[in-house]
Amino acid sequence: MRLGLDIGGTKTDAVAVDAAGVVVDRIRLVTGFGPDAVIRTALEGIDRIAAAVGLTPSDVETIGIGIPGQVDVGTGSVSHAVNLGFDELEVGGLLARALGREVKVENDVKAAALGAYHLMTAGVPEGAPRSMAYLNLGTGLAAGLVIDGALWRGARGAAGEIGHIPVDPGGVLCPCGQRGCLETVASGSAIARQWATDDPIPARSLLAAAEAGDEGARAIRSLLVDNVAAAVRVLVLTVDVETVMIGGGLSNLGAWLLDEVKRVLASWAGESPFLASLELDTRVQLVPAGFPAAAVGAALVGAPATRPSGAPAGEKRVATWQK
Numbered sequence: 001m002r003l004g005l006d007i008g009g010t011k012t013d014a015v016a017v018d019a020a021g022v023v024v025d026r027i028r029l030v031t032g033f034g035p036d037a038v039i040r041t042a043l044e045g046i047d048r049i050a051a052a053v054g055l056t057p058s059d060v061e062t063i064g065i066g067i068p069g070q071v072d073v074g075t076g077s078v079s080h081a082v083n084l085g086f087d088e089l090e091v092g093g094l095l096a097r098a099l100g101r102e103v104k105v106e107n108d109v110k111a112a113a114l115g116a117y118h119l120m121t122a123g124v125p126e127g128a129p130r131s132m133a134y135l136n137l138g139t140g141l142a143a144g145l146v147i148d149g150a151l152w153r154g155a156r157g158a159a160g161e162i163g164h165i166p167v168d169p170g171g172v173l174c175p176c177g178q179r180g181c182l183e184t185v186a187s188g189s190a191i192a193r194q195w196a197t198d199d200p201i202p203a204r205s206l207l208a209a210a211e212a213g214d215e216g217a218r219a220i221r222s223l224l225v226d227n228v229a230a231a232v233r234v235l236v237l238t239v240d241v242e243t244v245m246i247g248g249g250l251s252n253l254g255a256w257l258l259d260e261v262k263r264v265l266a267s268w269a270g271e272s273p274f275l276a277s278l279e280l281d282t283r284v285q286l287v288p289a290g291f292p293a294a295a296v297g298a299a300l301v302g303a304p305a306t307r308p309s310g311a312p313a314g315e316k317r318v319a320t321w322q323k
């Protein structure tokens with residue numbers, strides 16, 4: 001059994017994943033704010049999810065944490081976790097000392113990439129994709145890359161940070177210091193900045209207004225769709241991943257978003273034989289609503305990488321998680 005936690009700004013998801021790669025239990029907690037409260041939330045989540053499957057934290061194979069911010073996967077220390085109320089915290093070390101065992105820590109988008117890849121390949125017979133990009137459309141925009149069944153972090157952990165590719169030289173200033181980053185036009189924060197509303201879900205209000213014929217809303221909506229499509233194109237052109245899976249808060253826009261992004265990709269293919277040859281519109285999918293991708297990925301962070309190509313014929317890919 002492996003345990004995974006996804007510590008978010010408001011809630012924490014905890015899952016237990018069995019040796020066959022199946023999520024056998026799941027609980028949700030409110031995340032405390034500030035360093036002490038975040039560690040307390042993590043410990044409570046680990047205790048409760050272990051108890052839910054009749055175990056203690058020392059009995060399980062691996063425990064992993066997915067958390068926003070910059071993560072040093074070697075030491076488990078986390079920096080710039082603004083939404084959680086700290087700038088620097090030794091998350092892995094503090095949890096390991098409290099529990100008397102190793103705890104892996106990974107950036108939440110990278111963990112979600114692993115979780116989404118697991119979902120995509122679990123139980124799939126020979127021919128499952130070996131590579132995938134997880135495109136997270138949340139408050140920000142970032143991607144996680146899975147290459148040959150393993151996370152690709154890059155030399156300094158920045159692989160997949162495509163939200164900070166500038167796409168508009170005259171655009172607004174991004175918190176990263178550049179101007180007109182992809183994230184400033186295709187993310188939850190981009191919508192919130194451009195579309196003033198009392199709706200706690202600005203995207204919902206934006207779509208309703210666009211549907212009702214509001215020209216301003218329509219312009220923001222097409223900027224969003226065009227740039228999500230541009231993000232898919234960037235991911236395929238840089239790493240040629242087989243599939244791009246879209247997740248994060250904005251993916252709750254569901255089939256509408258997927259259809260629109262596919263429509264834009266298909267229209268580009270109509271103008272470019274090169275893009276047409278890449279069949280971009282057939283390579284994008286949505287993570288199913290409600291699937292706890294980051295928590296599942298966190299549970300699998302300590303597991304050996306899946307290498308679908310190496311799986312014996314007829315055996316399910318998920319079996320490769322078994323020790």
Ligand SMILES: [Zn+2]
Pocket residue numbers: 163164165174175176177178181183
């Ligand atoms: Zn930026």
